[in-house]
Amino acid sequence: MRARTVAVQAVLLAALAVGCSGHEGASSKAPGAAPSGYSQMQQKVNAAESAAAAADRDAASNADR
Numbered sequence: 001m002r003a004r005t006v007a008v009q010a011v012l013l014a015a016l017a018v019g020c021s022g023h024e025g026a027s028s029k030a031p032g033a034a035p036s037g038y039s040q041m042q043q044k045v046n047a048a049e050s051a052a053a054a055a056d057r058d059a060a061s062n063a064d065r
Helices: 002-020 038-060
Strands: none
């Protein structure tokens, strides 16, 4: 089960990396301003963290042993 948790986390990390990689160059916004799409990316990160936590709970459970 631990290998499955690691695999899920690796897939989520890769998905986040691909989702964030489309931005190149310096931002024209003022320092401290949130970049375009920041709230959507934050939602994706929260969903990924939630999925990883669920996978950890599943891996730690004794229900399937």
